[in-house]
Amino acid sequence: DAGVIQSPRHEVTEMGQEVTLRCKPISGHNSLFWYRQTMMRGLELLIYFNNNVPIDDSGMPEDRFSAKMPNASFSTLKIQPSEPRDSAVYFCASSLLSGAAPLHFGNGTRLTVT
């Protein structure tokens, strides 16, 4: 079991550029979550999918953020255009489709927007 795989690990980009973060969940997991972590706001839920369908995207901060899950083994989080305040660590997590299932986190993508 390779765990949840996120890429890239680090991303540095200039304001206004498009950023795409990628996630491969654990095989067999039906739920996928995107979180953002900052010192000020802690760990915030952005969006989550069940069986590839977005269930709750109320945490997505603005229309500049979008997420897709075209199949059970891949998800993307896109920021277009990026802004300095988007700088954070973005985590992807997956779990079985159960309210009591533990989340398995990737090691995150550290995004810096200058």
Next chain:
Amino acid sequence: SQQGEEDPQALSIQEGENATMNCSYKTSINNLQWYRQNSGRGLVHLILIRSNEREKHSGRLRVTLDTSKKSSSLLITASRAADTASYFCATDDNQAGTALIFGKGTTLSVSS
């Protein structure tokens, strides 16, 4: 919005001592989970306690849950330097589905 809030924000102890972290939450829950995060890594699940349970043990970890006070505690006994990490509680809002909401965490430092 934050659901769980951990207390204290930071805790420094010596190896061998016990560490206690507390978590308070706001709404009714189905279960409460504790996670650990080492620097530069993702969160790792430690233990889950259901709303109808009051106490649970796993190795050196002991978790309690008081639903009347909407609070939980995580006790790490006989701490080790390797326990140095941030610890988060996470709850599900049983009105809103299965997504976990995390607190801001307690940073534990164990010195040898």
